[in-house]
């Protein structure tokens with residue numbers, strides 16, 4: 001990615017490096033002008049005109065530097081920013097394109113760190129890193145050259161004796177600084193992740209009355225971050241004074257060795273003056289040698305982490321032929337399916353056989369953790385399956401592009417998630433053109449219209465973060481409306497009415513059945529009463545379908561379904 005980008009921005013980088021070299025050179029000319037000015041005043045017949053010309057020359061150089069400094073920043077730092085802008089977009093698209101098994105493995109906090117910390121490190125490598133590289137190589141060499149042209153090689157080499165220590169210090173301290181900065185970053189992400197989670201789960205914290213415990217944990221994490229910051233400040237605090245100390249040694253040598261040279265008229269006072277200026281100027285490029293190595297190391301490590309994500313392949317197979325036409329979904333067939341989640345060898349589905357036909361209401365019930373959600377996630381192509389087990393209209397699901405599956409099958413998961421936008425936009429989510437009546441129609445079908453009408457801003461009510469202004473049942477019904485408006489062939493409701501009272505759940509399903517006759521509905525529920533009119537019910541236990549049939553047939557079987565149904569009837573009567 002970096003190679004391609006640098007190729008694309010080659011001329012920008014070249015122009016940036018060129019203007020940077022111009023700035024560096026102009027900067028080095030200033031002491032020469034000062035030297036001439038001092039010498040013109042330090043003779044028996046001073047020539048003020050020369051001093052004036054030199055002063056004007058310095059102003060001219062300052063203007064030149066003002067302009068060129070703008071351009072190197074524009075070319076180099078601008079390119080680095082452009083890189084992170086483009087890289088963030090590529091990373092974002094890639095992450096969103098990956099399947100669920102990727103998200104099972106990566107926490108959102110870690111993924112966020114790629115967008116923030118890693119991108120910042122790469123940007124530093126692509127911008128300031130390049131500037132430092134030019135300064136470290138070009139400026140250090142040319143400064144030494146300018147020093148030598150002022151006072152000769154002998155004094156230059158003697159004065160430079162302590163300076164390699166600066167390179168060593170910046171290398172060693174750079175490593176410490178990197179390690180400690182990383183600790184500061186890590187403790188800060190830990191602290192912010194914990195804070196975010198606490199605020200997200202504040203309702204649970206309050207109900208469990210464990211706020212003091214959380215305050216204690218927060219205190220510990222905040223202290224860790226504070227300590228890490230302090231230890232970083234200490235390293236900085238030692239490094240810069242040390243560098244200044246070493247550069248003072250160079251000044252000491254210059255005065256001790258160069259002073260007599262002025263007295264003996266081997267060099268002029270102006271040259272001596274310029275030389276001292278150059279000593280001050282060479283400190284930065286020498287420090288930059290150490291910095292640049294660290295910046296490149298960190299940048300590369302971050303870049304490799306980002307590349308790792310970019311090279312991740314979705315485990316869900318996408319067919320080469322993306323233009324396949326499957327028409328509307330007439331049937332979904334599952335044959336002898338065994339399934340283990342990626343990177344696990346535990347079979348969570350065993351020898352599953354199912355058939356779902358157009359217009360049917362199919363119920364999936366069973367014990368907890370028996371594989372009900374897993375089977376519908378497979379039908380929705382969220383997880384990969386081997387060929388020859390799942391068919392849609394007779395086509396192997398592996399031959400159908402995910403985007404076709406997702407438009408024809410709407411899956412409403414157990415967890416509700418609403419975006420922080422208006423209810424209208426939440427329902428018509430992702431649709432560019434929609435009419436308000438459409439939104440209302442589907443809100444009515446999912447029995448949430450009257451609730452929304454009661455909100456002060458009705459459909460324009462903006463949902464608070466994570467939908468906190470709505471009750472659990474209201475949120476669930478909004479997510480159902482969001483699925484319905486997509487006008488798919490198959491709707492899968494994965495226990496997504498659990499927070500709605502049983503009567504409303506029954507009413508919603510009845511309304512949907514009546515108004516969407518030729519649509520297929522798959523309902524996972526723990527409330528069996530909802531399924532008495534279902535065309536087919538599959539009963540799962542420990543990854544297997546242990547019973548299947550219509551309600552009456554299952555009651556006659558007198559197995560798990562009948563037992564669960566009777567138990568629910570008794571509980572209902574008692575409540």
Ligand SMILES: Nc1ncnc2c1ncn2[C@@H]1O[C@H](COP(=O)(O)OP(=O)(O)OP(=O)(O)O)[C@@H](O)[C@H]1O
Nearest residue numbers: 104341344348367368369370371372373374375495
């Ligand atoms: N992403 C995952 N990675 C690995 N194992 C998983 C994953 N998701 C679910 N499982 C496991 O698969 C099994 C079936 O889970 P599934 O969610 O399909 O059950 P379920 O019948 O829908 O349960 P519930 O009624 O509680 O929602 C469980 O043992 C669960 O621990």
